[in-house]
Amino acid sequence: MTELKRIGRIKFGLLSPQEVRKMSATKIITADTYDSDGFPIEMGLMDPRLGVIDPGLRCRTCGGRPGECPGHFGHIELAAPVAHIGFAKLIRKILQATCRKCGRLLLGEEAKKKYQDDIKKLKKIKRSTDDVIKDMFKDSIKTGVCPHCGEEQKDIKFEKPTTYIEEGHKLMPSDIRDRLERIPDDDVELLGMDASNARPEWIILTVLPVPPVTARPSITLESGQRSEDDLTHKLVDIIRINQRFQENREAGAPQLIIEDLWELLQYHVTTFLDNEVSGVPPARHRSGRPLKTLSQRLKGKEGRFRGSLSGKRVNFSARTVISPDPNLDIDEVGVPVEIAKEMTITMNVTPLNIKECKEYVRRGPERHPGANYVKRLDGQRIKVTDRNCEELAEMLGPGWKVDRQLKDGDAVLFNRQPSLHRMSIMAHKVKVMPHKTFRLNPTVCPPYNADFDGDEMNLHVPQTEEARAEARILIAVEGNMLSPRFGGPIIGGIHDHITGLFLLTRGTTLFDENDALELLRKSHIKNLPKPAIYENDKPYWTGRQIFSLMLPKGLDLTYRAKACENCDVCKKSECEKDAYVVIKNGELLCGTIDEKAIGAFTGQVLDRIVKEFGPAEGKKFLDNATRLAIRVIMHFGFSFGIDDEDIPQEAQSQIYEIMMEAEKKVKRLIDAYEIGELDALPGRTIDETLEMKIMEELGKARDQAGNIASQHLGLDNSAVAMAISGARGSVLNLTQMSTCVGQQSVRGERITRGYDERTLPHFKKRDLGAAAKGFVKCSYKKGLSPTEFFFHAIGGREGLVDTAVRTSQSGYLQRRLINALQDLEVKYDGTVRDTRGLIVQFEYGEDGIDPSKSDYGKSVNVRRIVQNVTGQDLAEV
Amino acid sequence: MRLAKKDTVKALERRGIDAKTAETLCNAGFTMGKLKKASIEDVMKAGISKTSAGKVMEKLSKIDTKVTKTTKKVKKEERGAVTPLLIDSKLKGLPLPLSIIDELRTYLNKVKPTEAQLERILQMSVDAYERARIEPCEAVGIVAAQSIGEPGTQMTMRTFHYAGVAEINVTLGLPRLIEIADARKVPSTPIMRIKLEPEYARDREKARALGWKIEETNIIDVGSIAVDMAKMQVVIELNEKILSRRNITAEEIAKKVGAETNLDVQLEGLKLTVNPGRHSYRGLLQLVEDVKGITLKGVKGIHRIIIRKENGEYVLYTEGSALKRVLQFEGVNASRTKTNNINEIAEVLGIEAARNAIISEAMDTLREQGLEVDIRHIMLVADMVTAEGEVKQIGRHGVAGEKASVLSRAAFEVTVNHLLDAGVKGHVDELAGVTENVIVGQPIQLGTGDVELMYKAKE
Ligand SMILES: [Mg+2]
Numbered sequence A: 001m002t003e004l005k006r007i008g009r010i011k012f013g014l015l016s017p018q019e020v021r022k023m024s025a026t027k028i029i030t031a032d033t034y035d036s037d038g039f040p041i042e043m044g045l046m047d048p049r050l051g052v053i054d055p056g057l058r059c060r061t062c063g064g065r066p067g068e069c070p071g072h073f074g075h076i077e078l079a080a081p082v083a084h085i086g087f088a089k090l091i092r093k094i095l096q097a098t099c100r101k102c103g104r105l106l107l108g109e110e111a112k113k114k115y116q117d118d119i120k121k122l123k124k125i126k127r128s129t130d131d132v133i134k135d136m137f138k139d140s141i142k143t144g145v146c147p148h149c150g151e152e153q154k155d156i157k158f159e160k161p162t163t164y165i166e167e168g169h170k171l172m173p174s175d176i177r178d179r180l181e182r183i184p185d186d187d188v189e190l191l192g193m194d195a196s197n198a199r200p201e202w203i204i205l206t207v208l209p210v211p212p213v214t215a216r217p218s219i220t221l222e223s224g225q226r227s228e229d230d231l232t233h234k235l236v237d238i239i240r241i242n243q244r245f246q247e248n249r250e251a252g253a254p255q256l257i258i259e260d261l262w263e264l265l266q267y268h269v270t271t272f273l274d275n276e277v278s279g280v281p282p283a284r285h286r287s288g289r290p291l292k293t294l295s296q297r298l299k300g301k302e303g304r305f306r307g308s309l310s311g312k313r314v315n316f317s318a319r320t321v322i323s324p325d326p327n328l329d330i331d332e333v334g335v336p337v338e339i340a341k342e343m344t345i346t347m348n349v350t351p352l353n354i355k356e357c358k359e360y361v362r363r364g365p366e367r368h369p370g371a372n373y374v375k376r377l378d379g380q381r382i383k384v385t386d387r388n389c390e391e392l393a394e395m396l397g398p399g400w401k402v403d404r405q406l407k408d409g410d411a412v413l414f415n416r417q418p419s420l421h422r423m424s425i426m427a428h429k430v431k432v433m434p435h436k437t438f439r440l441n442p443t444v445c446p447p448y449n450a451d452f453d454g455d456e457m458n459l460h461v462p463q464t465e466e467a468r469a470e471a472r473i474l475i476a477v478e479g480n481m482l483s484p485r486f487g488g489p490i491i492g493g494i495h496d497h498i499t500g501l502f503l504l505t506r507g508t509t510l511f512d513e514n515d516a517l518e519l520l521r522k523s524h525i526k527n528l529p530k531p532a533i534y535e536n537d538k539p540y541w542t543g544r545q546i547f548s549l550m551l552p553k554g555l556d557l558t559y560r561a562k563a564c565e566n567c568d569v570c571k572k573s574e575c576e577k578d579a580y581v582v583i584k585n586g587e588l589l590c591g592t593i594d595e596k597a598i599g600a601f602t603g604q605v606l607d608r609i610v611k612e613f614g615p616a617e618g619k620k621f622l623d624n625a626t627r628l629a630i631r632v633i634m635h636f637g638f639s640f641g642i643d644d645e646d647i648p649q650e651a652q653s654q655i656y657e658i659m660m661e662a663e664k665k666v667k668r669l670i671d672a673y674e675i676g677e678l679d680a681l682p683g684r685t686i687d688e689t690l691e692m693k694i695m696e697e698l699g700k701a702r703d704q705a706g707n708i709a710s711q712h713l714g715l716d717n718s719a720v721a722m723a724i725s726g727a728r729g730s731v732l733n734l735t736q737m738s739t740c741v742g743q744q745s746v747r748g749e750r751i752t753r754g755y756d757e758r759t760l761p762h763f764k765k766r767d768l769g770a771a772a773k774g775f776v777k778c779s780y781k782k783g784l785s786p787t788e789f790f791f792h793a794i795g796g797r798e799g800l801v802d803t804a805v806r807t808s809q810s811g812y813l814q815r816r817l818i819n820a821l822q823d824l825e826v827k828y829d830g831t832v833r834d835t836r837g838l839i840v841q842f843e844y845g846e847d848g849i850d851p852s853k854s855d856y857g858k859s860v861n862v863r864r865i866v867q868n869v870t871g872q873d874l875a876e877v
Numbered sequence B: 001m002r003l004a005k006k007d008t009v010k011a012l013e014r015r016g017i018d019a020k021t022a023e024t025l026c027n028a029g030f031t032m033g034k035l036k037k038a039s040i041e042d043v044m045k046a047g048i049s050k051t052s053a054g055k056v057m058e059k060l061s062k063i064d065t066k067v068t069k070t071t072k073k074v075k076k077e078e079r080g081a082v083t084p085l086l087i088d089s090k091l092k093g094l095p096l097p098l099s100i101i102d103e104l105r106t107y108l109n110k111v112k113p114t115e116a117q118l119e120r121i122l123q124m125s126v127d128a129y130e131r132a133r134i135e136p137c138e139a140v141g142i143v144a145a146q147s148i149g150e151p152g153t154q155m156t157m158r159t160f161h162y163a164g165v166a167e168i169n170v171t172l173g174l175p176r177l178i179e180i181a182d183a184r185k186v187p188s189t190p191i192m193r194i195k196l197e198p199e200y201a202r203d204r205e206k207a208r209a210l211g212w213k214i215e216e217t218n219i220i221d222v223g224s225i226a227v228d229m230a231k232m233q234v235v236i237e238l239n240e241k242i243l244s245r246r247n248i249t250a251e252e253i254a255k256k257v258g259a260e261t262n263l264d265v266q267l268e269g270l271k272l273t274v275n276p277g278r279h280s281y282r283g284l285l286q287l288v289e290d291v292k293g294i295t296l297k298g299v300k301g302i303h304r305i306i307i308r309k310e311n312g313e314y315v316l317y318t319e320g321s322a323l324k325r326v327l328q329f330e331g332v333n334a335s336r337t338k339t340n341n342i343n344e345i346a347e348v349l350g351i352e353a354a355r356n357a358i359i360s361e362a363m364d365t366l367r368e369q370g371l372e373v374d375i376r377h378i379m380l381v382a383d384m385v386t387a388e389g390e391v392k393q394i395g396r397h398g399v400a401g402e403k404a405s406v407l408s409r410a411a412f413e414v415t416v417n418h419l420l421d422a423g424v425k426g427h428v429d430e431l432a433g434v435t436e437n438v439i440v441g442q443p444i445q446l447g448t449g450d451v452e453l454m455y456k457a458k459e
């Protein structure tokens, strides 16, 4: 194996003119690129010594072909020096801080010594010297007479972008360069610069490096025309002006013309470096589009740093639409054969696996677990085809490499953007399947935040043994069932899983042998327990018994289900909602299984199993329980239709009554307000009080109506079953569908804006009534009146805007948090430090506990331990 | 013989076998030793159903494998419960955090375990703690950032919401979290919760009086202000009822206004006239504004005080915050009074207090939204932000902008400036952090990237 080399450090500095010339492959003197035959012109911008991009040609500097040659810099000798736009402000500061005659800093020896000492001290402890240098500049800019040569300093005015005027006299870049050259190395350090790598005069450019052609490749359009890169265009401009400047100067042109050309040269160099400088009109393409020059290439989200360096495009990855498959294990991913055939894993052929490798190669690229490439001992890569596969298989020997196709059981990384937490990328085991989508078990939707309305996901195939080991051990779904955010489960049953188990364990549904076995078909359970009951000599099992088969022996757990109403005195096992769940030794004794048992984030049973019996047991439980749930829901059948929103006539008239009553009450409130009898609540104005009271009244009315509706909609209603079990939706949703949609609001207030003193022309001016301010008394089922519809749209729009704003804001917050904290690491001494070694915490989290290994933040569940050892039931302290 | 039988029954009961079964077993002549060697069939011969026989076997073998080590030695003392004193001495010096030791003590004193049980409980606790400890090289920063950032998408954007005190608006949700991360000098809705000393906390009148003392009183709170164009004067009409309620006299107001404006102020009953020397209309209007801005009484910045009863004591909630001034009032319990202005806490109480304030503010914000985030993540953020003695911003002007690595800074924000700056200053990037190494394309030095495996081949 080759030894891995690391880049140890990167030092930044400025390029000196000598350095630019030294690293230059050629001097560029002509603005032309290609000759009439399409060959690059020598000493032109596409000189073959700058690297090659055209296939078939070779680099004249390194001899490499396109793709091999990294490209080489050239240079342009500028006819006159120009300022570097990025340092315009620095130039002004230095000019003001140094003597115009002797070039030394305008500081007395004593002050200078002090600053030097300060800087030395700060550098020693690796702190920023910015503040000291700022003070130094302030000090020396103030000084009017040079303490060294006695020269009186003149005021220097700076005009954006690059003009420096000394008492009415314009300083040309050459003058500035002369002055900067005079600054002794000693003083340069005080300017905050590093004299050996960045002499101040180097910020005035005399030689311009020309980026290699590989950094600015030209593209050939369909018409055969060449289209040059923006940078090339800019360089052409620079060379042209440079030539004109030289010609004019040699011809002895008047100073005015020279100065104009100088300005122009400065402009072109400036826009070459940065095309978004304020005060400089951006250079444009013929089409009017501003050119993307150097700065623009680096900046921003799509720029070099964030777009190409921090986030890179990778090979061995795939992306397609996802769809659910409850029959897969939670840690599997269904991969389309087409993708599996394209993605490969490199195998090193050894005497141990040569048979296997030969088989892959023999199958060729078309018969699925085959091979796409082999690499001979001499390093030559050969594509495996239907024709040569037999032959290659024969030739194969130890030391060869085989790129075999992805097959069942391979560990791959699966990812859905936005990758907000580490569970957004998890390792799954491949299961190659027909059709064109990635398949995943719906229980892993919560960590990915995925649904199946067209979501796409990415898949990456790890290529080294280390990466595969990490994938299997650290990134596997199984190991990530508990979230490090709060130390609870983040994977769990959703939707039908919850409904299914709810239907199964609710009440005392009995199943005969056939049914029971039918339910258990997809699980690994082979034997039924002792039946709960015999009827006519036929054995029957309860749903709880069947569910209990999924639970590991030894599981003890008591908790309150979602339906619990937190009654003052809990009736425990007598609870009429069946919300008191007791599991003893892996046996569900009472209570109903719902979201709080197996759901992601809340699943208590799941949580306990993972924590006490380990993730493998947790995975097994989830696999079996969800499959059982799916079969249960298929057994009972579960659907929802428009008539499930029907409520009986008598309830409707009751609801009508409530609505009328509420409207009357609102009217009374308004009347009281208008005659000034309404008392303001403490700290509120009368207007606010009225609004609050009306909102309260209408909210109450809607809730009452909802209650009446839910009295008539029992658990046999699918929506109710889903809401109660926590599978999907809420009672509020059902109320809105069946009874009354309720108040529409904008920023938490009733809708007020619209026409002059009213929301819509349908109402009287200053109408404060319920309907005029966005109360929707109809239900979705019944349909909304035109005004209600409009208010509803207003309220709905607010929700959409809110989501859009929220995602961008929280995304930025997350980016900042990540950037601020990403380098923190727990060291072997238990401290948390950053890259500088600064101790941020002496012990992580004050107790050194890993939240993902904790039980909702607690490291030791003392109560459970004491309970288990002594056998006493303990109340929580 | 009989005594031995009793002991066996007891021993079996301790192992979780019900008394009846235990007695049946003993009557059949089983001793502990015999039972251990017996098979299920043997036990069933004693007249016990198969299930309970199975249970017996399970219980015996279960306990034995786990407890033998400790039971053997202490077999004799086993039956007596340990004293609280022993519990204390055993707890002392355990390698556990104090909170867990306290919890252990509470539970142990409650259940009164035998010494063997005590040993086992302690051993299991220590094991559990060790298992849950964070491992070296863990990238705790990234996990913390993700754990706080990820729930951000689920938070509400509504800036105003009513907290415990319905009368006061508070910024909550994502905007508040961003505010904390920004380390803003003043929060958008500063609020204080002033707890009082016992004698004030129990007496509504005293609490209210203190409230009036603290609340900022301006002219418009106690009367109306108008411009008399004819006489070119500013006229203030005071309300007697409010004056007495706020415990301020007209004379005091006249004096204060005179001192602040440097003008002649006349007082006739409840009518205050201010006579400006200037004679322009604009000057007069300006004067009105000036007078309105005068703090007659109380603490500047405390705009409103609301008194609430919480857990049997009166508490003052304020709109606006001025921690330093408020703490100096007599009757204010300085150690239990708090503000949501983190910067103020840093100035008045120091950086450690600010760190705790950040933790509690962020936790409260997340909790209010129903989001569960482990406190350790927030602690880490708070510690990072306060590590250098001042509250720094999370972002360009704080933590992220002061990082050692040029590349990392360039990749975050203001790319070009950081590069130019680094060039001039000759900065060196040590390539120690995450972004830098990603940029140059080599493994990062965190987690599994921070360790190296060495394989020593056999000769
Ligand atoms: Mg979707």
Ligand SMILES: [Zn+2]
Pocket: A050, A051, A052, A059, A060, A061, A062, A063, A064, A069, A070, A071, A072
């Ligand atoms: Zn080359």
Ligand SMILES: [Zn+2]
Pocket: A099, A100, A101, A102, A103, A104, A146, A147, A148, A149, A150, A151
């Ligand atoms: Zn001088």
Ligand SMILES: [Zn+2]
Pocket: A560, A564, A565, A566, A567, A570, A571, A572, A575, A579, A580
């Ligand atoms: Zn209950």
